[in-house]
Amino acid sequence: MTDEYLPGPTAAAVVQGLAWQLSDWKLTLPDPSVPPGLPSLYTFGDCVKELNTLQFQWVSTAAFRAAQGEADPQHRDLTAGYALAAGLAGEVLQKLSSALMASAQLSVRDLRQRDDIEQLSERIAGQGNLALAEAHTSAELAIKRLNHQARRLDHRYDGARLLTQAERAEAARAGMVDVPSAAPDATASPRPPASGSAANRRSR
């Protein structure tokens, strides 16, 4: 599978789409800076909110799909792909919130009235930048894992489309394929990014 792989109705393409969504979000993540510099609370808040939105969508989609009781292996692998993406996003979110905490500590007025303000600010900013660097690494690893999973799915199903229950029943009638147990139309595709997402912001 190449990077030019176009999203289509295969589990691999959908999981690849999740990796792209996460890559897109990662572009909004500020780079670590030299202490006492640290991105603002506002910047971190924005990043947390966007990633939380993605994570929410992935958890909801995974849960919805799992509740269908789908037995088709490709559909089940796709559900697992959504759950994987949600889990990875959760880890990144956790790292990012540590950086946000450091930024918040720097904003407290009492801190600035201390005699050792400079050393303390530098230490807190150092911790924040470290957490931010970990968030970057974690996001990078998450993207790699999702890409890897997409390649695995592509290899496993060899480009076979995700079929709806009706399509599978039709194919079974035609004697083309075995139909696993019943399930509703579970051919899912990634939801469009929420308005105000990274992609939209960049295009504006």
Place this chain on the structure above:
Amino acid sequence: MITDDIPRIQILPEDLERMSAVANALQEIRTSIRRSAKRPPKLAAVLLAGHIQQVTAFIAAMAIEWENLTTTDRLHAASAGEMWTQQFASTSASEALTALVGVMEHAHQAANRARPPAQRRVDFFHSGSAAFLNRRLGEIEAQLGERITVLRRSRAGLVDSVRRRTTATRTTLGPVVSAEDPTAAAPTTEASPSSVARSRR
């Protein structure tokens, strides 16, 4: 009456434990948010960031549980509590997280309305935001409270299903098993989907 023609959803004792644990973890976050209302407003940034950290840790834990669940063979035979608890708790926490970040952004904007960008992080809190902060934190706390209630009621509904199932079995087989603790009496029991659905309402 329990009929055999309805497909059964498993209710495992660990599901009931998990539901309790998840509800308790959400309750801890809720209690912590409630306490924030009594803390000095000048600490708002750190308090909010602390809540955000707590909630993201919770979301991450739920998501990882979900991930483990779906990458094992258990998914197909997933039980009622397993299917639903993490997702419900995770999405509830996500809503709380969005709200907390929104509160933080509002407080930040209010404090920096007339400040140049270079000074933006310096003054996070504006005294005029205190009432807003308390009101919004109260709303988030109430929302979490509702979700915790749903989790606990659902658990109670499942326990009730287990108890009824145990009673039905005892009626058929005679008084063999003590059902004082329904989860202990029936390590793996089942309820109809309708009873689970009822318990969730």
